[in-house]
Amino acid sequence: LPGAAYTEKSATYVNVEGRPQRTALAIFPPGDAREDWTIVRAFSETAGHTLPYDSLAQVRARLADVNPVFDAVDEIVPAEWEAFGGDAPAGDPDPAPFRSPVQNYYMTDPIGRCSETMAKCTQMRRSLAAGARTGTDG
The missing domain is CATH 1.20.5 (Single alpha-helices involved in coiled-coils or other helix-helix interfaces)
Incomplete structure (x- = not known):
């Protein structure tokens, strides 16, 4: 199951703003490495539950069917803001400084x-x- 690195495949990522971004293959993967979607597709066939995707375009179309955000590539779509925290009382913010949980x-x-x-x-x-x-x- 050698998977291609991010530079070796065309892919869709969701950035920290929740916007989908697409990448294009920059260089072919070495040896038998393959794009992730082709590995999952081959595994589904081996498992006897073949997924109905034979191309990256079909995978991307399915993503857009499941979540419309994937149809808005290269677009800035206004976010729909909702109340934060539900019914909990707001209270005062904690004065303690934020600390990164990342040690290294x-x-x-x-x-x-x-x-x-x-x-x-x-x-x-x-x-x-x-x-x-x-x-x-x-």
Whole structure:
């Protein structure tokens, strides 16, 4: 099941604003790596429940059928705002500062954890946190 990297496939992503964005294949994947939708399609066939998609266009059409946001690619669609928090009383905001739950940004995903470069970034970050000098600080 070798899957293609994000640069090796045409894909649809939803950004943090909830807007769909499409990418285009920049380079073909190596070896037997395939686009995700083709892997899922092949698995469905092997499992005896073949999905009715034979092209990326068919997958994208189904996405738009399920959620109209996928029909609004490259468009800015106004959001429909609703009350936040339901019926709970508003109260005062907590004065405590926000703190990131991320302890080590360089190791937050599988690619980063396998990267020699990200491991070096982690070592440098720990050294700086321990008060190490980098040679550029006098």
